[in-house]
Amino acid sequence: MTGTDDLAPGWHTTPTGIDTFGPMPGRFLTVELDGPPTDRATPVTAEELQASLRRVSGVQVHITKVISATRFTDNTRQATDYRRGRVLLAGDAAYVHSPFGGQGLNLGIGDAVNLGWKLAAVATGWAPADLLDTYTTERHPVGEWVLEWTRAQIPIMRTDPRSRAVRAVTAELLAGRDGATTIFKKTSGVLHRYDLGGTHARTGSSVPDLELSDGTRVAEHFATGKAVLFDLADSPELPDRAAAWGEHLRIVTTEPTRPQDLSVLLMRPDGCIAWAADHGNLDGLDAALTRWFGTPHRS
Structure with missing residues (x-):
């Protein structure tokens, strides 16, 4: 590229779109909100890139060679079911959405973590095939939420006065602690939970990575790929109750370094809390x- 002296690094909104230049030399992105390309299948040319960057930035750059280029749109689609018999969909095979917000990688990894242990359980014969149906039940709503989230980002990126006003209000909300914390928890997946039934408030949520009194953390106990039953109150009857599932389950007897109401946590191999109890109440554990x-x- 030549003629880039007037291209300022970072993100910039102009009357015709959004552009960013850098941080690597020759790397740029333009966002034009006037509809999809005429033919998404044709190769991206230097002429197309040059015209787009000129329209958005107003800088008369010259692009002489394209090393790597791609197009994307805000198209959003989702398969209605992630399983049909022996065929299972995960990641970009199950949905497409705008990459803004960086949600796609988290979403695909979440699919794989949820499905992996279930697929292994069914393939090795210790779980019935209908366990795989819980994959769609649990992951489809999370994918649906991400698609809605990416849709919501497009209006605040538009350049018309009304959209600029919505963006300003959004920025004001994000400047506060509560707004920023909520957005961070949403995008990181902390607030996502699966509807597994049960009465305990933590059931279906991701396990908190608690510090434990034996010097370990909760996450360190998942290296074997087995489920983990955390006995946080040294229950005298818990080992006998869970012994029959010992082939697929590890029991860890310890307590958190910070006081917790929790006395027992049953963790699936994907880090999801399948069952929890306070004050030593083991009702529902066998089920x-x-x-x-x-x-x-x-x-």
Whole structure:
């Protein structure tokens, strides 16, 4: 590229769109909000890139060579079901959406983590095939939310006065602690939870990475790929209750370094809380173990 002296680094909104230049030499992005390209399948040419950057930035750059280029739109689609028999969809095979907000990578990894242990359980025969149906039940709503989130970002990127006003209000909300915290928790997935039934408030949510009194953290106990039953109150009957699922389950007896109401946490291999109890109440534990880890093998 030549003629770039007047291209300022960083993101800039102009009357005709949005552009960003850098941080690597020769790298730029333009966003034009006037509809999709005529033919998305044709190769991106130097002429197309040059014309777009000139329209948006107003700088008369010259592009002499294209090393790498791509187009994207705010098209959003989602498969109605992530499973049909032996065919399972995950990541970009299950949905498409605008890349703004960087949600696609998190979403695809979340699909893989949710599906992986279930697929292994069914393939090795210790769980029934209908366990795979919970993959769609749990992950489809999360994908649906991300698609809605990316749709919501497009209006505040538009350059007309009304959209600029909405953007200003949004920026004001994000400048406050509560607004910024909510947005961060949403985009990081902390607030997402699966509807697994049950009465405990933590059921279906991601496990908090608690510091434990034995010097470890919760996350360190998932290296084997098994489910983990955290006995946080040293329950005398818990080991015997869970022994029949020992092939698929590790019991960790320790307590958190900070006081918690929790006495027991049953964690699936994907880090999802399948069942929890306060104050040593073990009602429902056997049902939860059977639901997620199959019929127990008792000696």
